[in-house]
Amino acid sequence: MKRVTILFFALVFAFCETYAQQREISLGTKVGHNVVFGNYSALSVAGSYTHNHWGVRGGGEYNNIGRIATELRPAYYRDCRIGRLSGELLLHYSKQSQVAYSAFGAGASLDTKHLWVTFGYYHRTIAISGESLQEPFNFYYEAGIRCLPNQERWKLDVIFSNSRMFELERHYQPTYTIEGGWSPSERVGIDLSINYKPAGMFHMSSNYYQFYTKVGVCYRW
Amino acid sequence: MLQMVRWFFCVGCAAILCTGCDVLDIKGMFVPTSDMVNTRFEESMELTEGKAIAHIEAEESYLLYVCADTHIDDSYNNLREFTTRMRNNPEAPFGIMLGDCIDRRNVLPRYLEGIEHDAESQPYNTPIFSVLGNHDLFFSGWENFVELIGPSVYWFEVEYGSGRDLYITLDSASGTLDKQQMEWLEEFLTTERAKYRHCIVLKHTNLFYPDNSQHTSGNMTLEESAVIFEMFSKHNVTLCLQGHDHTREDLTFGGVRYTIVGTIREEAEQPEYLVISVSDSGVEYEWNYL
Numbered sequence: 427m428k429r430v431t432i433l434f435f436a437l438v439f440a441f442c443e444t445y446a447q448q449r450e451i452s453l454g455t456k457v458g459h460n461v462v463f464g465n466y467s468a469l470s471v472a473g474s475y476t477h478n479h480w481g482v483r484g485g486g487e488y489n490n491i492g493r494i495a496t497e498l499r500p501a502y503y504r505d506c507r508i509g510r511l512s513g514e515l516l517l518h519y520s521k522q523s524q525v526a527y528s529a530f531g532a533g534a535s536l537d538t539k540h541l542w543v544t545f546g547y548y549h550r551t552i553a554i555s556g557e558s559l560q561e562p563f564n565f566y567y568e569a570g571i572r573c574l575p576n577q578e579r580w581k582l583d584v585i586f587s588n589s590r591m592f593e594l595e596r597h598y599q600p601t602y603t604i605e606g607g608w609s610p611s612e613r614v615g616i617d618l619s620i621n622y623k624p625a626g627m628f629h630m631s632s633n634y635y636q637f638y639t640k641v642g643v644c645y646r647w
Numbered sequence: 648m649l650q651m652v653r654w655f656f657c658v659g660c661a662a663i664l665c666t667g668c669d670v671l672d673i674k675g676m677f678v679p680t681s682d683m684v685n686t687r688f689e690e691s692m693e694l695t696e697g698k699a700i701a702h703i704e705a706e707e708s709y710l711l712y713v714c715a716d717t718h719i720d721d722s723y724n725n726l727r728e729f730t731t732r733m734r735n736n737p738e739a740p741f742g743i744m745l746g747d748c749i750d751r752r753n754v755l756p757r758y759l760e761g762i763e764h765d766a767e768s769q770p771y772n773t774p775i776f777s778v779l780g781n782h783d784l785f786f787s788g789w790e791n792f793v794e795l796i797g798p799s800v801y802w803f804e805v806e807y808g809s810g811r812d813l814y815i816t817l818d819s820a821s822g823t824l825d826k827q828q829m830e831w832l833e834e835f836l837t838t839e840r841a842k843y844r845h846c847i848v849l850k851h852t853n854l855f856y857p858d859n860s861q862h863t864s865g866n867m868t869l870e871e872s873a874v875i876f877e878m879f880s881k882h883n884v885t886l887c888l889q890g891h892d893h894t895r896e897d898l899t900f901g902g903v904r905y906t907i908v909g910t911i912r913e914e915a916e917q918p919e920y921l922v923i924s925v926s927d928s929g930v931e932y933e934w935n936y937l
Contacts, residue, residue, distance in 0.1 A: 460870070464826065563856070595869055599822075633823050
Protein backbone atom coordinates (compact mmCIF):
# COMPACT_ATOMS: atom_id res chain seq x y z
CA MET A 427 0.00 0.00 0.00
CA LYS A 428 2.85 2.35 0.87
CA ARG A 429 4.27 1.83 -2.61
CA VAL A 430 0.96 2.67 -4.23
CA THR A 431 0.69 5.87 -2.20
CA ILE A 432 4.24 6.96 -3.06
CA LEU A 433 3.70 6.19 -6.72
CA PHE A 434 0.44 8.07 -6.68
CA PHE A 435 1.97 11.23 -5.22
CA ALA A 436 4.98 10.95 -7.51
CA LEU A 437 2.65 10.83 -10.50
CA VAL A 438 0.59 13.78 -9.31
CA PHE A 439 3.59 15.98 -8.67
CA ALA A 440 5.53 14.89 -11.72
CA PHE A 441 2.53 15.87 -13.74
CA CYS A 442 2.37 19.22 -11.95
CA GLU A 443 6.04 20.01 -12.57
CA THR A 444 5.85 19.38 -16.28
CA TYR A 445 2.72 21.29 -17.17
CA ALA A 446 2.24 23.55 -14.19
CA GLN A 447 -0.48 26.10 -14.65
CA GLN A 448 -2.46 26.17 -11.45
CA ARG A 449 -1.57 23.98 -8.55
CA GLU A 450 -2.77 23.60 -5.04
CA ILE A 451 -1.65 21.49 -2.16
CA SER A 452 -3.52 21.18 1.08
CA LEU A 453 -2.89 19.62 4.45
CA GLY A 454 -5.81 18.74 6.63
CA THR A 455 -6.51 17.32 10.02
CA LYS A 456 -9.72 15.79 11.17
CA VAL A 457 -11.02 15.22 14.68
CA GLY A 458 -14.25 13.40 15.24
CA HIS A 459 -16.39 10.90 17.04
CA ASN A 460 -18.40 8.00 15.74
CA VAL A 461 -20.48 5.32 17.36
CA VAL A 462 -18.22 2.46 16.33
CA PHE A 463 -14.77 3.72 17.28
CA GLY A 464 -15.47 6.61 19.64
CA ASN A 465 -13.02 9.50 19.28
CA TYR A 466 -10.63 9.49 16.37
CA SER A 467 -8.39 11.79 14.37
CA ALA A 468 -6.98 11.79 10.87
CA LEU A 469 -4.35 13.51 8.75
CA SER A 470 -4.68 14.11 5.05
CA VAL A 471 -2.65 15.48 2.16
CA ALA A 472 -4.29 16.46 -1.08
CA GLY A 473 -3.16 18.12 -4.28
CA SER A 474 -4.82 19.44 -7.38
CA TYR A 475 -3.65 20.67 -10.73
CA THR A 476 -5.54 22.29 -13.59
CA HIS A 477 -4.31 23.11 -17.05
CA ASN A 478 -6.65 24.56 -19.63
CA HIS A 479 -9.61 22.18 -19.70
CA TRP A 480 -7.93 19.42 -17.77
CA GLY A 481 -7.39 18.84 -14.10
CA VAL A 482 -6.62 16.25 -11.53
CA ARG A 483 -7.06 16.14 -7.79
CA GLY A 484 -6.12 13.47 -5.35
CA GLY A 485 -4.45 12.62 -2.11
CA GLY A 486 -4.41 10.37 0.88
CA GLU A 487 -5.71 10.20 4.40
CA TYR A 488 -4.60 8.23 7.42
CA ASN A 489 -6.58 7.96 10.61
CA ASN A 490 -5.78 6.49 13.99
CA ILE A 491 -8.53 3.87 13.88
CA GLY A 492 -6.66 1.85 11.32
CA ARG A 493 -8.11 3.27 8.13
CA ILE A 494 -6.17 4.60 5.18
CA ALA A 495 -7.64 6.01 2.01
CA THR A 496 -6.35 7.39 -1.28
CA GLU A 497 -8.30 8.94 -4.08
CA LEU A 498 -7.61 10.32 -7.53
CA ARG A 499 -10.04 12.24 -9.70
CA PRO A 500 -8.92 13.36 -13.16
CA ALA A 501 -11.40 15.68 -14.82
CA TYR A 502 -12.20 17.55 -18.01
CA TYR A 503 -13.83 20.99 -17.78
CA ARG A 504 -15.92 23.05 -20.19
CA ASP A 505 -17.45 26.43 -19.52
CA CYS A 506 -21.10 26.88 -20.35
CA ARG A 507 -23.58 29.72 -20.12
CA ILE A 508 -24.46 29.18 -16.45
CA GLY A 509 -21.15 27.90 -15.13
CA ARG A 510 -18.67 25.14 -15.62
CA LEU A 511 -19.47 21.59 -16.68
CA SER A 512 -17.07 18.80 -16.00
CA GLY A 513 -16.73 15.09 -16.39
CA GLU A 514 -14.50 13.15 -14.01
CA LEU A 515 -13.13 9.73 -13.37
CA LEU A 516 -12.95 8.40 -9.84
CA LEU A 517 -10.38 6.02 -8.43
CA HIS A 518 -10.61 5.20 -4.76
CA TYR A 519 -8.80 2.78 -2.51
CA SER A 520 -9.21 2.40 1.22
CA LYS A 521 -8.39 -0.17 3.81
CA GLN A 522 -9.87 -0.53 7.24
CA SER A 523 -8.20 -3.17 9.36
CA GLN A 524 -8.32 -6.35 7.20
CA VAL A 525 -11.03 -5.12 4.82
CA ALA A 526 -9.96 -3.42 1.58
CA TYR A 527 -12.17 -1.39 -0.71
CA SER A 528 -11.34 -0.38 -4.25
CA ALA A 529 -13.69 1.60 -6.41
CA PHE A 530 -13.69 3.13 -9.86
CA GLY A 531 -16.34 5.26 -11.43
CA ALA A 532 -17.25 8.29 -13.49
CA GLY A 533 -19.37 11.32 -12.86
CA ALA A 534 -20.37 14.75 -14.07
CA SER A 535 -20.56 18.12 -12.33
CA LEU A 536 -22.19 21.45 -12.88
CA ASP A 537 -20.59 24.31 -10.98
CA THR A 538 -22.30 27.69 -10.95
CA LYS A 539 -21.79 30.85 -8.96
CA HIS A 540 -24.31 29.92 -6.28
CA LEU A 541 -24.31 26.14 -6.24
CA TRP A 542 -22.74 22.99 -7.57
CA VAL A 543 -23.96 19.47 -8.18
CA THR A 544 -21.96 16.30 -8.84
CA PHE A 545 -23.49 12.98 -9.73
CA GLY A 546 -21.69 9.81 -10.69
CA TYR A 547 -21.64 6.07 -10.73
CA TYR A 548 -19.06 3.71 -9.30
CA HIS A 549 -18.27 0.06 -8.91
CA ARG A 550 -16.76 -1.17 -5.65
CA THR A 551 -14.87 -4.33 -4.75
CA ILE A 552 -14.66 -5.38 -1.11
CA ALA A 553 -11.95 -7.84 -0.15
CA ILE A 554 -11.09 -9.71 3.01
CA SER A 555 -8.59 -12.57 3.44
CA GLY A 556 -8.32 -13.20 -0.28
CA GLU A 557 -12.09 -13.26 -0.85
CA SER A 558 -13.75 -10.47 -2.75
CA LEU A 559 -17.27 -9.23 -3.30
CA GLN A 560 -18.54 -6.89 -5.99
CA GLU A 561 -20.90 -4.00 -5.37
CA PRO A 562 -21.65 -2.88 -8.92
CA PHE A 563 -24.66 -0.60 -8.37
CA ASN A 564 -23.41 2.40 -6.41
CA PHE A 565 -23.65 6.06 -7.16
CA TYR A 566 -22.13 9.13 -5.61
CA TYR A 567 -23.35 12.68 -5.36
CA GLU A 568 -22.54 16.04 -3.91
CA ALA A 569 -24.72 19.11 -3.81
CA GLY A 570 -23.45 22.38 -2.40
CA ILE A 571 -24.71 25.91 -1.94
CA ARG A 572 -22.35 28.89 -1.75
CA CYS A 573 -23.74 31.26 0.86
CA LEU A 574 -21.15 33.99 0.14
CA PRO A 575 -20.79 33.89 -3.65
CA ASN A 576 -19.63 37.49 -3.95
CA GLN A 577 -16.90 37.38 -1.32
CA GLU A 578 -13.36 36.93 -2.58
CA ARG A 579 -11.66 36.15 0.72
CA TRP A 580 -14.41 34.40 2.60
CA LYS A 581 -16.49 31.38 1.78
CA LEU A 582 -19.35 29.60 3.47
CA ASP A 583 -20.82 26.50 1.85
CA VAL A 584 -23.52 24.06 2.82
CA ILE A 585 -22.93 20.61 1.37
CA PHE A 586 -24.89 17.36 1.14
CA SER A 587 -22.80 14.47 -0.11
CA ASN A 588 -21.90 10.80 0.16
CA SER A 589 -18.52 11.33 -1.46
CA ARG A 590 -16.40 13.82 0.45
CA MET A 591 -12.73 13.46 -0.35
CA PHE A 592 -11.47 10.05 0.89
CA GLU A 593 -14.96 8.95 1.87
CA LEU A 594 -17.07 7.04 -0.57
CA GLU A 595 -20.17 5.93 1.22
CA ARG A 596 -23.15 4.09 -0.13
CA HIS A 597 -25.76 6.38 -1.60
CA TYR A 598 -28.14 6.06 1.32
CA GLN A 599 -25.53 7.36 3.71
CA PRO A 600 -24.99 11.10 3.18
CA THR A 601 -22.97 13.53 5.25
CA TYR A 602 -24.16 17.09 5.97
CA THR A 603 -21.36 19.63 5.92
CA ILE A 604 -20.95 23.31 6.64
CA GLU A 605 -17.63 24.52 5.33
CA GLY A 606 -16.10 27.92 5.87
CA GLY A 607 -12.92 29.35 4.45
CA TRP A 608 -10.71 32.41 4.57
CA SER A 609 -7.93 33.40 2.20
CA PRO A 610 -5.50 35.87 3.79
CA SER A 611 -3.72 36.11 0.44
CA GLU A 612 -4.13 34.89 -3.11
CA ARG A 613 -1.89 31.93 -2.45
CA VAL A 614 -2.99 30.79 0.98
CA GLY A 615 -6.34 29.55 2.21
CA ILE A 616 -7.62 28.17 5.50
CA ASP A 617 -10.68 25.92 5.60
CA LEU A 618 -12.80 24.67 8.45
CA SER A 619 -15.69 22.29 8.10
CA ILE A 620 -18.10 20.64 10.48
CA ASN A 621 -19.67 17.42 9.34
CA TYR A 622 -22.54 15.34 10.62
CA LYS A 623 -23.44 11.88 9.43
CA PRO A 624 -26.59 10.16 10.66
CA ALA A 625 -27.16 6.44 10.40
CA GLY A 626 -30.42 5.17 9.05
CA MET A 627 -31.36 7.70 6.44
CA PHE A 628 -33.66 6.70 3.61
CA HIS A 629 -36.47 4.43 4.64
CA MET A 630 -35.16 3.98 8.16
CA SER A 631 -35.37 5.40 11.63
CA SER A 632 -32.48 7.80 12.04
CA ASN A 633 -29.76 7.63 14.66
CA TYR A 634 -26.62 9.67 15.30
CA TYR A 635 -23.59 8.04 13.67
CA GLN A 636 -20.69 10.46 13.30
CA PHE A 637 -19.57 14.02 13.81
CA TYR A 638 -16.21 15.47 12.85
CA THR A 639 -14.48 18.74 12.19
CA LYS A 640 -11.78 19.23 9.64
CA VAL A 641 -9.24 22.03 9.45
CA GLY A 642 -7.11 22.50 6.38
CA VAL A 643 -4.48 24.84 5.03
CA CYS A 644 -3.92 25.13 1.32
CA TYR A 645 -1.25 26.76 -0.78
CA ARG A 646 -1.80 27.71 -4.43
CA TRP A 647 0.80 28.63 -7.01
CA MET B 648 -29.07 4.90 -13.83
CA LEU B 649 -32.21 6.54 -15.22
CA GLN B 650 -34.24 3.79 -13.63
CA MET B 651 -32.62 4.53 -10.27
CA VAL B 652 -33.40 8.24 -10.54
CA ARG B 653 -36.99 7.40 -11.46
CA TRP B 654 -37.22 5.09 -8.47
CA PHE B 655 -35.97 7.77 -6.12
CA PHE B 656 -38.41 10.29 -7.50
CA CYS B 657 -41.36 7.90 -7.14
CA VAL B 658 -40.32 6.79 -3.68
CA GLY B 659 -39.86 10.40 -2.58
CA CYS B 660 -43.37 11.30 -3.72
CA ALA B 661 -44.84 8.14 -2.21
CA ALA B 662 -43.04 8.83 1.06
CA ILE B 663 -44.60 12.25 1.37
CA LEU B 664 -48.05 10.79 0.70
CA CYS B 665 -47.47 7.91 3.10
CA THR B 666 -46.71 10.22 6.01
CA GLY B 667 -50.33 11.28 6.07
CA CYS B 668 -51.41 7.63 6.11
CA ASP B 669 -49.35 6.69 9.21
CA VAL B 670 -47.15 4.47 7.08
CA LEU B 671 -43.80 6.27 6.86
CA ASP B 672 -42.36 8.45 9.59
CA ILE B 673 -40.50 11.01 7.48
CA LYS B 674 -39.34 13.04 10.49
CA GLY B 675 -37.79 9.98 12.09
CA MET B 676 -35.75 9.31 8.98
CA PHE B 677 -33.88 12.59 9.27
CA VAL B 678 -33.89 13.54 12.92
CA PRO B 679 -33.01 10.98 15.61
CA THR B 680 -35.97 10.26 17.84
CA SER B 681 -35.86 9.54 21.57
CA ASP B 682 -35.69 5.82 20.81
CA MET B 683 -31.96 5.74 20.12
CA VAL B 684 -30.19 2.41 19.65
CA ASN B 685 -28.27 2.75 22.92
CA THR B 686 -31.50 3.37 24.83
CA ARG B 687 -33.12 0.33 23.27
CA PHE B 688 -30.02 -1.76 23.97
CA GLU B 689 -29.97 -0.70 27.63
CA GLU B 690 -33.67 -1.45 28.04
CA SER B 691 -33.20 -4.83 26.37
CA MET B 692 -30.31 -5.71 28.66
CA GLU B 693 -32.36 -4.66 31.67
CA LEU B 694 -35.20 -6.89 30.57
CA THR B 695 -33.05 -9.95 29.87
CA GLU B 696 -30.35 -9.24 32.49
CA GLY B 697 -27.94 -10.36 29.78
CA LYS B 698 -29.13 -13.96 30.13
CA ALA B 699 -30.60 -16.28 27.52
CA ILE B 700 -34.30 -15.59 27.04
CA ALA B 701 -34.98 -19.22 26.14
CA HIS B 702 -33.45 -22.67 26.27
CA ILE B 703 -35.04 -24.74 23.54
CA GLU B 704 -34.72 -28.49 23.34
CA ALA B 705 -34.35 -30.10 19.94
CA GLU B 706 -32.92 -33.10 18.14
CA GLU B 707 -29.36 -32.97 16.88
CA SER B 708 -30.79 -32.15 13.47
CA TYR B 709 -33.74 -29.77 13.47
CA LEU B 710 -35.61 -27.39 11.18
CA LEU B 711 -35.69 -23.64 11.50
CA TYR B 712 -38.57 -21.71 9.88
CA VAL B 713 -37.62 -18.17 8.92
CA CYS B 714 -39.71 -15.38 7.43
CA ALA B 715 -39.17 -11.66 7.10
CA ASP B 716 -40.93 -8.36 6.60
CA THR B 717 -44.55 -9.22 7.29
CA HIS B 718 -45.48 -5.51 7.20
CA ILE B 719 -48.84 -6.19 8.78
CA ASP B 720 -51.49 -3.63 7.94
CA ASP B 721 -55.13 -4.77 7.76
CA SER B 722 -54.73 -8.52 7.38
CA TYR B 723 -52.25 -11.24 8.27
CA ASN B 724 -53.16 -14.20 6.04
CA ASN B 725 -49.58 -14.91 4.91
CA LEU B 726 -48.21 -14.73 8.42
CA ARG B 727 -50.96 -17.05 9.62
CA GLU B 728 -50.20 -19.50 6.81
CA PHE B 729 -46.49 -19.42 7.67
CA THR B 730 -47.11 -20.09 11.37
CA THR B 731 -49.59 -22.86 10.54
CA ARG B 732 -47.10 -24.66 8.28
CA MET B 733 -44.41 -24.32 10.92
CA ARG B 734 -46.67 -25.51 13.75
CA ASN B 735 -47.62 -28.57 11.77
CA ASN B 736 -44.03 -29.70 11.54
CA PRO B 737 -42.78 -31.53 14.63
CA GLU B 738 -39.17 -31.09 13.55
CA ALA B 739 -39.37 -27.31 13.95
CA PRO B 740 -38.71 -26.30 17.57
CA PHE B 741 -39.11 -22.57 16.88
CA GLY B 742 -39.46 -19.94 14.16
CA ILE B 743 -37.98 -16.56 13.39
CA MET B 744 -39.42 -13.36 11.95
CA LEU B 745 -36.66 -11.04 10.80
CA GLY B 746 -38.26 -7.67 11.45
CA ASP B 747 -40.66 -5.09 10.04
CA CYS B 748 -43.56 -6.77 11.77
CA ILE B 749 -45.89 -3.88 10.96
CA ASP B 750 -46.45 -1.36 8.23
CA ARG B 751 -48.49 1.24 10.01
CA ARG B 752 -48.80 2.99 13.33
CA ASN B 753 -50.56 1.08 16.16
CA VAL B 754 -51.07 -2.25 14.40
CA LEU B 755 -48.64 -4.33 16.44
CA PRO B 756 -51.56 -6.12 18.22
CA ARG B 757 -52.61 -7.38 14.78
CA TYR B 758 -49.15 -8.87 14.27
CA LEU B 759 -49.50 -10.64 17.62
CA GLU B 760 -52.85 -12.03 16.46
CA GLY B 761 -51.06 -13.34 13.37
CA ILE B 762 -48.50 -15.30 15.39
CA GLU B 763 -50.93 -16.38 18.10
CA HIS B 764 -51.28 -20.14 18.50
CA ASP B 765 -54.45 -21.54 16.96
CA ALA B 766 -54.98 -24.93 18.56
CA GLU B 767 -57.43 -26.10 15.89
CA SER B 768 -55.13 -25.73 12.90
CA GLN B 769 -51.74 -25.78 14.62
CA PRO B 770 -50.95 -28.98 16.56
CA TYR B 771 -47.70 -27.65 18.02
CA ASN B 772 -47.38 -24.42 19.99
CA THR B 773 -44.04 -23.53 18.43
CA PRO B 774 -42.65 -20.17 19.57
CA ILE B 775 -41.63 -17.38 17.17
CA PHE B 776 -38.81 -14.99 17.93
CA SER B 777 -39.22 -11.53 16.42
CA VAL B 778 -36.47 -9.15 15.36
CA LEU B 779 -36.92 -5.37 15.48
CA GLY B 780 -37.16 -3.73 12.04
CA ASN B 781 -37.05 -0.11 10.96
CA HIS B 782 -40.79 0.05 10.28
CA ASP B 783 -41.45 -1.13 13.81
CA LEU B 784 -39.75 2.02 15.05
CA PHE B 785 -41.69 4.53 12.99
CA PHE B 786 -43.74 7.01 14.99
CA SER B 787 -41.82 6.14 18.18
CA GLY B 788 -42.89 2.52 17.84
CA TRP B 789 -40.28 1.21 20.27
CA GLU B 790 -42.56 1.73 23.27
CA ASN B 791 -45.16 -0.56 21.69
CA PHE B 792 -42.60 -3.11 20.60
CA VAL B 793 -40.91 -3.48 23.96
CA GLU B 794 -44.24 -3.62 25.75
CA LEU B 795 -45.95 -6.15 23.49
CA ILE B 796 -43.07 -8.22 22.10
CA GLY B 797 -40.04 -7.60 24.29
CA PRO B 798 -36.36 -6.74 23.96
CA SER B 799 -34.66 -6.00 20.65
CA VAL B 800 -31.26 -7.41 21.65
CA TYR B 801 -31.26 -10.88 23.14
CA TRP B 802 -29.90 -14.37 22.77
CA PHE B 803 -31.18 -17.87 23.22
CA GLU B 804 -29.83 -21.36 22.82
CA VAL B 805 -30.94 -24.65 21.37
CA GLU B 806 -29.87 -27.73 23.31
CA TYR B 807 -29.74 -30.90 21.26
CA GLY B 808 -28.34 -33.42 23.68
CA SER B 809 -24.62 -33.48 23.09
CA GLY B 810 -24.29 -29.77 22.42
CA ARG B 811 -25.88 -26.39 21.89
CA ASP B 812 -26.48 -23.83 19.15
CA LEU B 813 -26.35 -20.12 19.84
CA TYR B 814 -28.80 -17.57 18.39
CA ILE B 815 -28.11 -13.85 18.79
CA THR B 816 -30.68 -11.23 17.84
CA LEU B 817 -29.38 -7.73 17.14
CA ASP B 818 -31.04 -4.33 16.91
CA SER B 819 -29.99 -2.87 13.56
CA ALA B 820 -33.24 -1.06 12.88
CA SER B 821 -31.64 2.37 12.86
CA GLY B 822 -28.85 1.43 10.50
CA THR B 823 -26.27 1.10 13.26
CA LEU B 824 -25.64 -1.14 16.25
CA ASP B 825 -24.09 1.81 18.07
CA LYS B 826 -21.15 1.55 20.43
CA GLN B 827 -22.67 -0.27 23.41
CA GLN B 828 -24.26 -3.04 21.39
CA MET B 829 -21.13 -3.44 19.29
CA GLU B 830 -18.94 -3.78 22.39
CA TRP B 831 -21.40 -6.22 23.98
CA LEU B 832 -21.45 -8.31 20.81
CA GLU B 833 -17.68 -8.48 20.56
CA GLU B 834 -17.33 -9.46 24.22
CA PHE B 835 -20.19 -11.94 24.02
CA LEU B 836 -18.79 -13.68 20.96
CA THR B 837 -15.33 -13.76 22.52
CA THR B 838 -16.52 -15.43 25.71
CA GLU B 839 -19.41 -17.59 24.45
CA ARG B 840 -18.93 -18.57 20.81
CA ALA B 841 -16.54 -21.47 21.44
CA LYS B 842 -19.10 -23.22 23.65
CA TYR B 843 -21.53 -23.75 20.79
CA ARG B 844 -21.76 -25.83 17.63
CA HIS B 845 -23.31 -23.15 15.43
CA CYS B 846 -23.70 -19.44 15.98
CA ILE B 847 -26.55 -17.83 14.04
CA VAL B 848 -27.01 -14.06 14.09
CA LEU B 849 -30.42 -12.53 13.37
CA LYS B 850 -30.73 -8.92 12.32
CA HIS B 851 -32.94 -6.81 10.13
CA THR B 852 -30.85 -4.50 7.94
CA ASN B 853 -28.19 -5.56 5.46
CA LEU B 854 -24.41 -5.42 5.36
CA PHE B 855 -23.76 -5.88 1.64
CA TYR B 856 -24.99 -4.19 -1.49
CA PRO B 857 -24.28 -6.63 -4.33
CA ASP B 858 -27.31 -5.80 -6.49
CA ASN B 859 -29.59 -2.84 -7.01
CA SER B 860 -32.57 -4.33 -5.18
CA GLN B 861 -31.69 -2.23 -2.13
CA HIS B 862 -31.48 1.10 -3.87
CA THR B 863 -34.21 2.83 -1.89
CA SER B 864 -33.60 1.24 1.47
CA GLY B 865 -31.07 2.52 3.95
CA ASN B 866 -28.66 0.14 5.54
CA MET B 867 -25.57 0.21 7.69
CA THR B 868 -22.60 2.45 7.00
CA LEU B 869 -19.71 0.96 5.09
CA GLU B 870 -17.31 1.46 8.01
CA GLU B 871 -19.58 -0.28 10.50
CA SER B 872 -20.35 -3.07 8.02
CA ALA B 873 -16.62 -3.74 7.75
CA VAL B 874 -16.22 -3.96 11.51
CA ILE B 875 -19.17 -6.36 11.76
CA PHE B 876 -18.17 -8.73 8.99
CA GLU B 877 -14.63 -8.82 10.25
CA MET B 878 -15.96 -9.65 13.72
CA PHE B 879 -18.23 -12.38 12.37
CA SER B 880 -15.35 -13.92 10.42
CA LYS B 881 -13.04 -13.79 13.41
CA HIS B 882 -15.56 -15.52 15.68
CA ASN B 883 -16.59 -18.08 13.10
CA VAL B 884 -20.26 -17.10 12.96
CA THR B 885 -22.06 -19.78 10.98
CA LEU B 886 -24.84 -17.75 9.47
CA CYS B 887 -26.25 -14.24 9.52
CA LEU B 888 -29.93 -14.00 8.64
CA GLN B 889 -31.35 -10.67 7.51
CA GLY B 890 -34.55 -9.19 6.10
CA HIS B 891 -35.28 -5.61 5.02
CA ASP B 892 -34.52 -5.89 1.33
CA HIS B 893 -37.60 -7.95 0.33
CA THR B 894 -35.36 -9.68 -2.18
CA ARG B 895 -33.57 -12.95 -1.60
CA GLU B 896 -29.80 -12.89 -1.39
CA ASP B 897 -27.43 -15.61 -0.34
CA LEU B 898 -23.67 -15.14 -0.28
CA THR B 899 -20.65 -16.24 1.68
CA PHE B 900 -17.96 -13.76 2.60
CA GLY B 901 -15.03 -14.21 4.97
CA GLY B 902 -16.25 -17.71 5.78
CA VAL B 903 -19.67 -16.53 6.98
CA ARG B 904 -22.91 -17.16 5.12
CA TYR B 905 -25.12 -14.06 4.82
CA THR B 906 -28.69 -14.63 3.75
CA ILE B 907 -31.46 -12.15 3.12
CA VAL B 908 -34.91 -13.71 3.25
CA GLY B 909 -37.55 -12.15 1.00
CA THR B 910 -40.86 -10.85 2.26
CA ILE B 911 -44.13 -12.57 3.16
CA ARG B 912 -46.12 -9.34 3.21
CA GLU B 913 -49.67 -9.61 1.94
CA GLU B 914 -48.98 -7.61 -1.23
CA ALA B 915 -45.93 -9.64 -2.26
CA GLU B 916 -46.14 -11.28 -5.69
CA GLN B 917 -44.35 -14.36 -4.46
CA PRO B 918 -44.24 -14.44 -0.65
CA GLU B 919 -41.37 -16.65 0.43
CA TYR B 920 -39.97 -18.15 3.58
CA LEU B 921 -36.95 -20.26 4.35
CA VAL B 922 -36.69 -23.61 6.08
CA ILE B 923 -33.19 -24.29 7.33
CA SER B 924 -32.02 -27.73 8.30
CA VAL B 925 -29.49 -27.31 11.10
CA SER B 926 -27.26 -30.28 11.84
CA ASP B 927 -23.69 -31.37 12.51
CA SER B 928 -22.90 -30.99 8.83
CA GLY B 929 -23.93 -27.32 8.83
CA VAL B 930 -27.01 -25.61 7.44
CA GLU B 931 -29.04 -26.54 4.38
CA TYR B 932 -31.71 -24.37 2.80
CA GLU B 933 -35.12 -25.06 1.36
CA TRP B 934 -36.93 -22.06 -0.05
CA ASN B 935 -40.71 -22.19 0.09
CA TYR B 936 -43.53 -20.05 -1.24
CA LEU B 937 -46.94 -19.20 0.11
